Amino acid sequence: xxxxxxxxxxxxxxxxLSGFFLVLAALVLLASTGQRTAFVVAGLxxxxxxxxxxxxxxxxxxxxxx
Amino acid sequence: MNxxxxxxxxxLIPLAAAGMALIHQGLGRSRSxxxxxxxxxxxxxxxxxxxxxxxxxxxxxxxxxxxxFSAGGAHWDWLGAESFFSYGIAFDGASASDLSRALxxxxxxxxxxLVAIIPLSAGSDRWxxxxxxxxxxxxxxxxxxxxxxxxxxxxWLSQMSVNFGIANFADMxxxxxxxxxxxxxxLSVAWVAGPRRGxxxxxxxxxxxxxxxxxxxxxxxxxxxxxWIGLDSATSVLFYGAGLGQVVGVIINAMLSASAGCLxxxxxxxxxxxxxxxxxxxxxxxxxxxxGSAACAMVSPVxxxxxxxxxxxxxxxMIEIFELRLHVDDPGGAVSVHALSGIWGLIAxxxxxxxxxxxxxxxxxxxxxxxxxxxxxxLPLVHAGNLLLNRFxxxxxxDDGHWQGMDIRELGAGAYPEFVVHADEFVPR
Numbered sequence: 283x284x285x286x287x288x289x290x291x292x293x294x295x296x297x298x299l300s301g302f303f304l305v306l307a308a309l310v311l312l313a314s315t316g317q318r319t320a321f322v323v324a325g326l327x328x329x330x331x332x333x334x335x336x337x338x339x340x341x342x343x344x345x346x347x348x
Numbered sequence: 349m350n351x352x353x354x355x356x357x358x359x360l361i362p363l364a365a366a367g368m369a370l371i372h373q374g375l376g377r378s379r380s381x382x383x384x385x386x387x388x389x390x391x392x393x394x395x396x397x398x399x400x401x402x403x404x405x406x407x408x409x410x411x412x413x414x415x416x417f418s419a420g421g422a423h424w425d426w427l428g429a430e431s432f433f434s435y436g437i438a439f440d441g442a443s444a445s446d447l448s449r450a451l452x453x454x455x456x457x458x459x460x461x462l463v464a465i466i467p468l469s470a471g472s473d474r475w476x477x478x479x480x481x482x483x484x485x486x487x488x489x490x491x492x493x494x495x496x497x498x499x500x501x502x503x504w505l506s507q508m509s510v511n512f513g514i515a516n517f518a519d520m521x522x523x524x525x526x527x528x529x530x531x532x533x534x535l536s537v538a539w540v541a542g543p544r545r546g547x548x549x550x551x552x553x554x555x556x557x558x559x560x561x562x563x564x565x566x567x568x569x570x571x572x573x574x575x576w577i578g579l580d581s582a583t584s585v586l587f588y589g590a591g592l593g594q595v596v597g598v599i600i601n602a603m604l605s606a607s608a609g610c611l612x613x614x615x616x617x618x619x620x621x622x623x624x625x626x627x628x629x630x631x632x633x634x635x636x637x638x639x640g641s642a643a644c645a646m647v648s649p650v651x652x653x654x655x656x657x658x659x660x661x662x663x664x665x666m667i668e669i670f671e672l673r674l675h676v677d678d679p680g681g682a683v684s685v686h687a688l689s690g691i692w693g694l695i696a697x698x699x700x701x702x703x704x705x706x707x708x709x710x711x712x713x714x715x716x717x718x719x720x721x722x723x724x725x726x727l728p729l730v731h732a733g734n735l736l737l738n739r740f741x742x743x744x745x746x747d748d749g750h751w752q753g754m755d756i757r758e759l760g761a762g763a764y765p766e767f768v769v770h771a772d773e774f775v776p777r
């Protein structure tokens with residue numbers, strides 16, 4: 283990794299994928315709608331965290347380039 | 349399925365592309381206007397050819413050949429496995445199945461063009477023509493076919509009732525398959541291409557770079573309405589079996605959600621800036637169309653107004669947040685208008701839709717799973733593709749090109765030869 287921004291972007295992409303796999307796992311492993319909904323919302327939360335981190339990564343890169 | 353109604357609706361879809369092209373070139377600078385329109389044509393051309401040759405095989409059709417595997421007690425149908433070059437499709441209309449496959453190819457070929465032109469808005473004034481063609485090929489060849497298969501082609505998102513006992517993910521007008529996919533690609537392009545020169549100061553304060561022709565933008569909104577009516581109607585008829593009565597509802601709902609989105613944006617900007625903002629109001633109109641398309645044939649007119657109102661308010665605030673707080677330079681507001689409003693529309697389908705079977709909780713859950721697939725799979729996929737393409741064919745024009753404008757730099761002539769003076773041409777380089 284070259285810069286702090288690049289590291290953030292990589293972690294962010296992994297978080298996006300992790301959130302998606304959390305949602306898939308909830309569908310496969312859980313039975314009730316309530317439990318599934320809770321885990322799907324948690325998975326979406328992880329994805330939003332990933333999005334926020336990705337944005338932060340690009341802001342960092344912009345600052346480094348100035 | 350009513351094939352004549354479906355075919356007539358499909359024939360209206362290019363008007364959505366025309367409307368969007370006018371909107372994003374009008375919201376860009378005059379020095380890049382011809383480039384923006386040519387980029388639209390190239391994106392439509394590349395995406396149509398790549399999709400018919402390759403993408404349609406992976407998009408597949410419900411009940412057709414597919415790549416699948418079994419895991420966790422579920423059958424995961426993840427990619428279509430039809431013939432490349434559209435060889436498996438007969439255009440003689442001998443059977444209902446052949447006709448349905450041909451109509452699906454025709455609709456998706458035009459729909460993927462819309463997906464390809466959405467990111468042009470975010471890359472306006474700096475995204476080069478060659479990389480635009482490559483990115484359109486990426487969208488038409490890989491990204492769109494995958495998600496189109498999952499939701500329209502019999503993929504796992506449309507089989508959740510069988511596999512997991514919850515409702516199937518539904519996207520009647522393509523809010524997810526077309527708008528969110530295009531909007532996420534726009535976000536990726538805005539990041540990869542970086543902001544326009546002079547957009548942000550060293551302190552990160554954004555400068556206003558107004559669009560050059562708001563009249564074309566507003567006319568584009570009206571053209572887009574007709575195209576959207578065709579798009580919503582065609583997908584509802586083809587993928588969800590909507591009849592003539594439901595299509596009438598689709599037309600009413602499309603008009604109402606667009607109207608509510610526009611009026612909400614007019615009211616919000618009037619309240620915040622003392623005068624209505626024409627640019628943001630046009631974004632509100634399109635945001636209403638985008639959000640309303642997910643549930644176009646499944647909600648009442650009142651619900652369509654509610655969906656449009658929320659989209660119109662959401663888009664006015666989110667465009668500002670993306671620019672001021674997140675420092676994303678998106679001249680046409682494509683991320684807010686297409687991605688965020690599309691996601692809202694998908695969730696709104698779960699909240700307001702009329703369903704013949706299944707609990708509302710199950711439908712909301714199914715829609716959230718679809719949104720998660722878009723954010724957690726489609727965004728990384730399209731972003732990785734854009735980063736890879738940017739390595740070989742840099743997206744961003746060089747500094748000289750930025751100063752000259754995309755028309756002169758890439759096409760050798762401007763869109764408006766009589767108007768050649770720009771304020772910053774007097775600023776020393």
